Amino acid sequence: MNDQQLLRYSRQIMLNDIDIDGQEKLLAARVLIVGMGGLGSPVALYLAAAGVGHLLLADFDRVDITNLQRQIIHTTDSVDQLKVESATERLRALNPGIALTQITEPLDAERLQQHLQGVDVVVDCTDNFAIRFAVNAACVQHKIPLVSGAAIRMEGQLAVFDSRLPHSPCYRCLYEPTEDDTSCTANGVLAPLVGIIGSWQAIEVIRLITGFGESSAGRVQLFDVKTAQWRTFKLPKDPACPVCGVDQQN
Template identity: 50%
Template sequence: MPACAASTCNLDDAELLRYSRHILLDQIGVEGQARIAAARVLVIGAGGLGSPAALYLAAAGVGTLTLMDDDVVDLTNLQRQIAHTTTRIGMYKAESAAHALAALNPATHVVPLVERAGGARLTQLVATHDVVLDCSDNFATRHAINRASVAAKVPLVSGAAVRFDGQLTLFDPRSDGHPCYHCLFGEDGEASDSPCATFGVFAPLTGLIGTAQAAEALKLLAGVGEPLTGRLLLLDALSLRWRELRYRKDPHCPVCATVATG
């Protein structure tokens, strides 16, 4: 995580006022807020999960926020993808969301990337950020993000939402003992590149999970609280009940075990 050097701890008067409710929290304070301001966060997917996640990260003062998405805004997105508007239908989602974030907090440097996550480019991109949020909607992309996270040893906050079911967890490859996404969800037998289009999704569910992803990322950046590593949170929005499942590193994982031992 970025260190709070003397220069970065000197927030200006406008920043002290804007982020005063964070600074009042003993666990965050000026130093924690300065770490957030110095951070670089990569959000992959600017849709249902990425919209609320990016909005809260920008509002909280993340210094640089990179949005990666190659899709365009569609009318059906507006039921849940709150970073977009009717007037921006047809615009690339990364660029549409960048407009929303700039209006919310012009101090956050937003980098919209109209690209699909994958390959060496993704690994290089992940390596230049402090935290990655997986807000994508398909397993192929999730596994690609995981491989990049493990290779670059950058923490990954993973979220998913479909129908009335949501899930949230954190993978931190900086420690060899921590599991990765592949340890929890293998690649065999998984399919469906557009679950929301196929199965539907409850609009506020994406807000609940995306906001929780932002919270986990901010905790990590500020160095506060207990991280979700090794814990999978499952949300049933119909009953509004959370369940927690614990999971461990797979010693034979073809992604993280190979990196750790090789």
């Protein structure tokens, strides 16, 4: 690190669990963020501020005025602009010392193979279930940790899936493909809720990169705004899972 980096990240380096070694790991890390909406906004902002060296931003949508209630990385001037372009402008202004890659096409299985090269952590911030399942399958295949978040109405969910660990479940162990529309567009969402879940996703990414604390893999955390309470339940690995089950590993 140079003097400017030591100064910029000094408050983080002061933490015993980060220190210079942890900060250097962050600067060397490559993170793919899928979705630059309500969850992706705080994830990208905090990871950029924390000094994650290379962020890959994936989203094929454009900013709509209805997004601005919760997607805090975008501004009124961003309306009709590609979300990854709007996000890139904001992140470059926040931290010009990191690398940013824009991905503006949907992430199908073939494109994921290309973009996952060298990635340390993937952050799922999309409400598109087809993309969620494709990202999960690719992360299992490449043994890349996946930090998954979701928020709808007044309920949020957070989970870490780490296929490097033999007993870690994957996203497919938790959900089966569905045609139900559980998007914010159809159901609404409280704005600060996505900030809470997205901020926790950013924390989990930093924990995975720097290696401090215990793994969150195998747990699903739920947050209820009405009761202001977190609930946690264990998620075992499904041996019959079509993505990470026993038959897939043989």
